Amino acid sequence: xxxxxxxxxxxxxxxxxxxxxxxxxxxxxxxxxxxxxxxxxxxxxxxxxxxxxxxxxxxxxxxxxxxxxxxxxxxxxxxxxxxxxxxxxxxxxxxxxxxxxxxxxxxxxxxxxxxxxxxxxxxxxxxxxxxxxxxxxxxxxxxxxxxxxxxxxxxxxxxxxxxxxxxxxxxxxxxxxxxxxxxxxxxxxxxxxxxxxxxxxxxxxxxxxxxxxxxxxxxxxx
Numbered sequence: 001x002x003x004x005x006x007x008x009x010x011x012x013x014x015x016x017x018x019x020x021x022x023x024x025x026x027x028x029x030x031x032x033x034x035x036x037x038x039x040x041x042x043x044x045x046x047x048x049x050x051x052x053x054x055x056x057x058x059x060x061x062x063x064x065x066x067x068x069x070x071x072x073x074x075x076x077x078x079x080x081x082x083x084x085x086x087x088x089x090x091x092x093x094x095x096x097x098x099x100x101x102x103x104x105x106x107x108x109x110x111x112x113x114x115x116x117x118x119x120x121x122x123x124x125x126x127x128x129x130x131x132x133x134x135x136x137x138x139x140x141x142x143x144x145x146x147x148x149x150x151x152x153x154x155x156x157x158x159x160x161x162x163x164x165x166x167x168x169x170x171x172x173x174x175x176x177x178x179x180x181x182x183x184x185x186x187x188x189x190x191x192x193x194x195x196x197x198x199x200x201x202x203x204x205x206x207x208x209x210x211x212x213x214x215x216x217x218x219x220x221x222x
Contacts, residue, residue, distance in 0.1 A: 016098075017083035024076045026069070026108055026158065033067040033156075063144050065153040068113075074160045078104040084170075092178040098170045107162030111199045113209065114155040118200070120146045148203035164195035197222035 002018030044061050084098025120126055121137040126146050131139040140146070144153060168191055174184040197219045200212040 019081035109162040
């Protein structure tokens with residue numbers, strides 16, 4: 001949706017404005033990553049063996065990682081708007097000064113649902129008592145043993161929690177082709193660009209998870 005208005009009637013100063021609301025389907029790369037889930041792909045580490053004498057007994061298969069998509073995902077949406085003034089200047093030139101803004105929401109963000117909770121390395125139940133600790137948290141068990149969903153590695157979920165807001169002022173000076181000469185100059189001043197921070201999850205004993213209480217503070221600071 002756009003509109004223009006001639007302030008001087010002689011087309012010397014024109015005010016323009018427009019806005020639009022755009023929708024997009026989820027990224028294809030985010031969906032197609034699910035074909036890498038087991039049993040299609042396995043990550044196997046082979047220890048103490050040569051290529052010509054592969055021994056399955058020396059193979060170690062770690063916890064599988066998963067790429068998942070949220071069951072009910074809102075449609076990624078972007079609202080964009082602009083307003084500006086175009087002025088005719090001497091020497092076949094024109095100056096355009098515009099404000100341009102954008103706000104997007106429901107943007108896909110990858111969240112690791114099986115990330116190790118903050119502070120887990122300092123809990124008594126996660127200490128490896130077969131090792132001598134040099135400092136607090138130095139003798140923890142492997143990360144895979146501290147995950148909420150045992151038997152899995154990272155569980156990366158595409159979640160529509162992302163958002164971003166942008167404000168700018170854009171300038172354009174164009175010298176139209178006349179007497180064999182044409183040139184132009186454009187510049188953009190970014191006034192503000194903000195977006196969400198990473199998800200900060202915490203897991204409960206019953207297997208559920210939620211955002212930490214400091215999620216809002218992280219979004220504000222980061």
